[in-house]
Amino acid sequence: MRILLLGGTSEARALAARLHPAIEVISSLAGRVPDPALPVGEVRVGGFGGVEGLRQWLRDEQVDAVVDATHPYAATMTAHAAAVCAELALPHLVLARPPWPPGDAIVVPTDVEAAKTVAAQGFGRVFLTTGRSGAAAFKGVDAWFLIRAVTPPEAADLPTRHHIVLSRGPYRYDGELALLREHRIDALVSKNSGGSMTRPKLDAAAALGVPVVMVDRPPLPDGVATVASVDEAVDWVSGRS
Incomplete structure (x- = not known):
């Protein structure tokens, strides 16, 4: 076969x-x-x-x-x-x-709707974990973004204020907790990827009371x-x- x-x-x-x-x-x-x-x-x-x-x-x-x-x-x-x-x-x-249970997350259908939600909620410091292609939707949003991806997004797609972290999971809860605290994150944007490799960011956000905007599958x-x-x-x- x-x-x-x-x-x-x-x-x-x-x-x-x-x-x-x-x-x-x-x-x-x-x-x-x-x-x-x-x-x-x-x-x-x-x-x-x-x-x-x-x-x-x-x-x-x-x-x-x-x-x-x-x-x-x-x-x-x-x-x-x-x-x-x-x-x-x-x-x-x-x-x-x-998929992960969405819990209290704000569930949206697309990256574009996630960007609109971030802008409407007035979040100021956002941890963006939707991958290199997801950054473009947030280009015009007035916020500071911590962008994590395996490969860097195109420069033309980046929001004005940002910091890029290039890394690949799996991630650990303690590390995610420290990252959110260090950068004073007040919102997490994530795809509902499921699995255990990237789940710790959601657990860390829940522990710190950081709202989650989740892009549905x-x-x-x-x-x-x-x-x-x-x-x-x-x-x-x-x-x-």
């Missing part, structure tokens, strides 16, 4: 390790992060060239099934995979880690099969091998 595993997450790496070498797995990474953590087995890096490119690649590589374990906000890749697999009648699974395509754990994904693949 030959599997295309759309990856880039810790779950994807764990799944590749569980399946290899009994199942032939080709892990695909988008290539947006320098020096990524690589899974075991065969790896390809870079895009497919949209729906047409993905369709042709799956045919050329004679792939038997696709498992999408991309980041919950990789909506374009997820939509393309769902459309092509439906067209080709390929077995297709989405491994989506459970994009919806999954209609009709896709989904699981919430690596164990379930292994069972799904094993049932088709």
Whole structure:
């Protein structure tokens, strides 16, 4: 059996390790992060060239099934995979880690709405953790931003007042607590990524009474099969091998 595993997450790496070498797995990474953590087995890096490119690649590589374990906000890749697999009648699974319970967070649908909320609430010192592409929505907001990302945002996308921290999780509660205190943060903006690697920032914000603005996940395509754990994904693949 030959599997295309759309990856880039810790779950994807764990799944590749569980399946290899009994199942032939080709892990695909988008290539947006320098020096990524690589899974075991065969790896390809870079895009497919949209729906047409993905369709042709799956045919050329004679792939038997696709498992999408991309980041919950990789909506374009997820939509393309769902459309092509439906067209080709390929077995297709989405491994989506459970979201965090929003609690008292202000939940908004997009980065743009998050920026409007920050401005409307009058927050002055904001910890922005929506990734390099999320900074652009906050460019015109009159606040100071602590921006954390793996790679730096484009200079043209940055708010006027900001400080950039380049780092990659996992993060620890004590470190997040110290960061919020050091920079006198009065609001946290986060995507609802789920998982344990970046959860400590929410716990630290709750401990300090810092409000959270949370960007909700994009919806999954209609009709896709989904699981919430690596164990379930292994069972799904094993049932088709």
